[in-house]
Amino acid sequence: MAVVGANGHGRWHRRVLAPLHEAGRVRLVALVDVRPIEEEPAAPVPPDVTVHTDHREMLAAARPDVVIVCTPPHTHLPIALDVLAAGADLLLEKPPVLSTAEHRTLARALADTGRVCQVGFQALGSAALAELTGAVRQGRLGTVTGIATVAAWQRSDGYYARSPWAGRRTLDGRPVLDGALANPLAHAVMQCLAVAEAVAGAPVRPAAVELERYRVRPIEVDDTATLRVVPRGGPPIVAAVTLAGEDFVAGEVIVTGTAGRAVLEYPTDRLLLPGDDAPREVPGRRGLLENLVAHRADPVGVPLIAPLARTAPFTAVLEVVQAAPEPTLLGGELVTVAGEGPQRVVTVRGVNAALRRAAEQGALLSELAVPWAVPPVRRELPDEEDG
Numbered sequence: 001m002a003v004v005g006a007n008g009h010g011r012w013h014r015r016v017l018a019p020l021h022e023a024g025r026v027r028l029v030a031l032v033d034v035r036p037i038e039e040e041p042a043a044p045v046p047p048d049v050t051v052h053t054d055h056r057e058m059l060a061a062a063r064p065d066v067v068i069v070c071t072p073p074h075t076h077l078p079i080a081l082d083v084l085a086a087g088a089d090l091l092l093e094k095p096p097v098l099s100t101a102e103h104r105t106l107a108r109a110l111a112d113t114g115r116v117c118q119v120g121f122q123a124l125g126s127a128a129l130a131e132l133t134g135a136v137r138q139g140r141l142g143t144v145t146g147i148a149t150v151a152a153w154q155r156s157d158g159y160y161a162r163s164p165w166a167g168r169r170t171l172d173g174r175p176v177l178d179g180a181l182a183n184p185l186a187h188a189v190m191q192c193l194a195v196a197e198a199v200a201g202a203p204v205r206p207a208a209v210e211l212e213r214y215r216v217r218p219i220e221v222d223d224t225a226t227l228r229v230v231p232r233g234g235p236p237i238v239a240a241v242t243l244a245g246e247d248f249v250a251g252e253v254i255v256t257g258t259a260g261r262a263v264l265e266y267p268t269d270r271l272l273l274p275g276d277d278a279p280r281e282v283p284g285r286r287g288l289l290e291n292l293v294a295h296r297a298d299p300v301g302v303p304l305i306a307p308l309a310r311t312a313p314f315t316a317v318l319e320v321v322q323a324a325p326e327p328t329l330l331g332g333e334l335v336t337v338a339g340e341g342p343q344r345v346v347t348v349r350g351v352n353a354a355l356r357r358a359a360e361q362g363a364l365l366s367e368l369a370v371p372w373a374v375p376p377v378r379r380e381l382p383d384e385e386d387g
Helices: 010-022 055-062 073-085 102-111 129-140 186-200 288-297 308-322 352-359
Strands: 002-004 030-032 051-054 066-069 089-092 117-119 146-153 206-215 226-231 238-240 243-258 260-265 271-272 335-338 344-347 377-380
Touching: 002 010, 002 055, 010 066, 030 055, 030 260, 051 055, 051 066, 051 377, 055 073, 066 073, 073 089, 073 102, 073 117, 102 308, 117 288, 117 308, 129 243, 129 271, 146 186, 146 352, 186 238, 186 243, 186 308, 206 308, 226 260, 226 308, 226 352, 238 352, 243 288, 243 344, 271 335, 308 377
Parallel strands: 002 030, 002 066, 030 051, 066 089, 089 117, 146 238
Antiparallel strands: 146 243, 206 226, 206 377, 226 238, 243 260, 260 271, 335 344
């Protein structure tokens, strides 16, 4: 195995790899990064691992069987294509690609090479999500009428200074899209799409996307947003998220049905189903890397948790976000500033309550008479099955 993008979030992948390497289940052969490899106490670099600054050089020298790609989103497609051409399988960080056209290109390359791609939506391996989707399929919620997510995080000025592509819509003429919906809170959106998949019995086919985007800094992307996906069959999906929250909300997926309501706090795997007195932790997550290794050994018996095809609806939504107008800048008395330097944070007054209402009611902020909300962008999407 090799890791391309071994610093930053790549250190998390190295920590996942380390015990598998120690147990002899996999062998780490190479690390790639444009910067010197950062030390990771929980995952020291084995002595025989080679270090490179160029992924092509690594592919030729190390010839890995599996490559983990954890680089900026706008670099995913070219690196992934090189990996597949070299005969290796992929674990590709989310978002896998930034457009439906890129998604098709990568899917064709997978078909042509016979390789496989697992996408880094690790929350899809949650036993709590599996229990929730099982309850949906069994009818415990009755007919599902709405799916929503709410999350309120905080990000400091230092977060937006972490790399040249942070907070950017494009870099060097290429799409980047480092916004709340596309990057840190992408898991919230994908979890909702997974629930909708359980409702429909097939991946979601979005018919339309409605979107409102806001920002509290001079960045090019959203840090606060409401999004509604209208599928071709099945309930609507609403995401109400912010990186400028007053209080921390880890991330809840709220599923409403005619016979009850369920809430999954997806980062902690705490689940509340109809009939439960309180949320309970559902332990157990299947790791994406271990799943990929098991799938390589038994492709029929062990399906991938997050194959590229399963992420097509997410990419379709992301393409709408990419094409949307610049997010509305919020300021003045609406925002509160605390801290200085890299620790400075900006929060939006009342944003938590507004986002909570949006998720609970399946509404956009502009539909809730929020005074600073703007009219949504709406985009109709073609039916891919009809070409």
